[in-house]
Amino acid sequence: MPFSYNVHGIDISHYQGVVDWAMLSNTQNDAEFPLRFLFMKATEGGDLTDDTFQQNFQRAKDWGFLRGAYHYFIPTTDARKQAQFFISQVNLQPGDLPPVLDIEVSPKRKMQQQFVQNVKTWLDVVEAYYGVKPILYASYKFKEKYLNDTIFDRYPYWIAHYYVDSVQYQGHWDFWQHNDAGAVPGIKEQVDLNIFNGSFEQLQKLTLPEPLDLQTP
Numbered sequence: 001m002p003f004s005y006n007v008h009g010i011d012i013s014h015y016q017g018v019v020d021w022a023m024l025s026n027t028q029n030d031a032e033f034p035l036r037f038l039f040m041k042a043t044e045g046g047d048l049t050d051d052t053f054q055q056n057f058q059r060a061k062d063w064g065f066l067r068g069a070y071h072y073f074i075p076t077t078d079a080r081k082q083a084q085f086f087i088s089q090v091n092l093q094p095g096d097l098p099p100v101l102d103i104e105v106s107p108k109r110k111m112q113q114q115f116v117q118n119v120k121t122w123l124d125v126v127e128a129y130y131g132v133k134p135i136l137y138a139s140y141k142f143k144e145k146y147l148n149d150t151i152f153d154r155y156p157y158w159i160a161h162y163y164v165d166s167v168q169y170q171g172h173w174d175f176w177q178h179n180d181a182g183a184v185p186g187i188k189e190q191v192d193l194n195i196f197n198g199s200f201e202q203l204q205k206l207t208l209p210e211p212l213d214l215q216t217p
Contacts, residue, residue, distance in 0.1 A: 002165070002178055007196040007203055009037035009175075010182070011070070014052040016189045024186030025063040035184065036200055037066040039100060042090045044072035046081040049089055057090075066203065068097030070137065071122075075107045079118040083125035092130055094210035097203075099126050100135040100158065106146060116149050123155065132208055137177075140169035156206065158194075173197060174206070 107115035158175035182193035
């Protein structure tokens with residue numbers, strides 16, 4: 001557990017099952033590790049939605065959490081189609097965290113040259129619609145191997161790096177997923193544990209501003 005950070009959060013999907021939101025909300029007042037933000041899986045590829053997303057996304061707001069939504073990127077599916085599908089399913093509002101692109105599947109060898117451009121296409125389409133730079137999620141080894149282009153350094157970075165006392169990535173990062181087998185009240189299944197690299201006020205500054213002027217995708 002990273003003890004030198006004050007802003008904690010989790011990310012969930014249908015794998016976590018039914019959430020007891022009243023119990024989970026009590027963690028916001030935990031003196032040592034207050035949970036302040038939640039990311040939820042919204043979409044995957046070009047046509048798959050997480051069947052718990054809409055309910056969990058609304059409930060997270062109802063119970064006072066900063067909320068965010070992520071898309072699981074499939075390298076073999078058209079990037080623009082994936083971006084537009086995410087937009088069609090996710091109604092981000094002022095005060096929500098920026099959209100997240102979750103990249104875990106490595107490109108096939110013949111696709112490696114196109115992979116960077118495909119990722120950038122998703123980011124561009126989503127940024128144009130929501131008006132904020134999306135967050136890029138990837139393990140630090142994946143980022144260094146497949147996303148080491150300097151164009152990706154302009155995006156908030158959510159690093160996955162488990163069971164270590166400190167981040168070994170040398171660049172800037174904003175979120176750290178430090179444990180993939182955590183336990184929190186209100187959720188029976190294991191969850192990913194995260195911290196934000198800054199204060200709660202700095203986290204709030206990352207959220208979508210008002211007024212939100214959405215453009216046609």
